[in-house]
Amino acid sequence: MSQSRFHGRFEDSDRICERPGCREAGEFRAPGFRSGGFDGPGEYRWFCLEHVREFNAGYDWFEGMSAEEILNAQSPASGWRTESPSFRPTAGVDGMPRWADFNDPLDAIGARANGIKSRAQREAVMAMDGRFSRDEARALETMGLGLDIDRHRLRRRYSELVRRYHPDRNGGDRKYEKRLTRVVEAYQLLRKSSALS
Numbered sequence: 674m675s676q677s678r679f680h681g682r683f684e685d686s687d688r689i690c691e692r693p694g695c696r697e698a699g700e701f702r703a704p705g706f707r708s709g710g711f712d713g714p715g716e717y718r719w720f721c722l723e724h725v726r727e728f729n730a731g732y733d734w735f736e737g738m739s740a741e742e743i744l745n746a747q748s749p750a751s752g753w754r755t756e757s758p759s760f761r762p763t764a765g766v767d768g769m770p771r772w773a774d775f776n777d778p779l780d781a782i783g784a785r786a787n788g789i790k791s792r793a794q795r796e797a798v799m800a801m802d803g804r805f806s807r808d809e810a811r812a813l814e815t816m817g818l819g820l821d822i823d824r825h826r827l828r829r830r831y832s833e834l835v836r837r838y839h840p841d842r843n844g845g846d847r848k849y850e851k852r853l854t855r856v857v858e859a860y861q862l863l864r865k866s867s868a869l870s
Contacts, residue, residue, distance in 0.1 A: 682722075690721040697721035703728045804868035812859035824869050831860045 681701050688699035699719030706716060720728055735743045797810075804820070805813065813822065816830055836842045838853035863869065 681725075686719070688719045690724055691718050692720060692724040692727075695721060695724060697723070701725035704732070805866070809863060809866055809868065812862045815855050815859040816863070822869065824864070827860070827863055827869060831856070 683700050683702065686698065686700055689695075690697045690699045698721060701720050701722060702717040703720055703725055704715075705718050718728070735746070738746065813819070816827070816834065818827065818830055834856045835853070838849035838856060840847045840850070
């Protein structure tokens with residue numbers, strides 16, 4: 674099925690217009706009875722050009738919504754609080770601000786940017802200390818440790834983070850597996866560091 678220069682027309686279709694009594698080709702799609710979502714793209718109705726124009730003239734996207742839902746859908750910030758990994762309440766586990774704590778998306782973005790900037794500054798300070806390489810400084814940041822570290826404190830922190838993030842130790846919660854992988858890699862790098870006594 675190819676789309677022609679006429680916007681929205683799907684040619685080479687053997688569909689017939691769904692308007693009762695019309696025998697023209699159904700080359701234009703319109704929203705169906707089931708909208709798109711998690712289960713797939715939804716269903717479409719197919720009309721000829723004349724009847725899709727008629728359908729569009731009477732279509733109400735807000736049909737079935739309450740006044741509050743309509744207001745929220747029209748908001749310029751609509752959808753910014755969508756549940757995604759960055760917006761979940763657990764998004765701040767790596768020391769960054771949690772998106773869910775902000776009412777304004779610009780405040781959330783600013784706080785996140787400041788967190789990233791301060792993290793980069795801390796890594797630079799650790800690397801300039803001379804004892805740690807840039808990779809080791811990043812590993813210290815991942816482990817949530819500062820320059821006042823020794824092997825005993827590193828092992829204690831590693832055990833604490835494994836208990837927090839490993840599914841076998843936290844009740845089967847697998848959502849922290851990527852974080853656990855970063856912690857293990859950081860620990861493996863730091864335990865071999867000559868800077869630790």
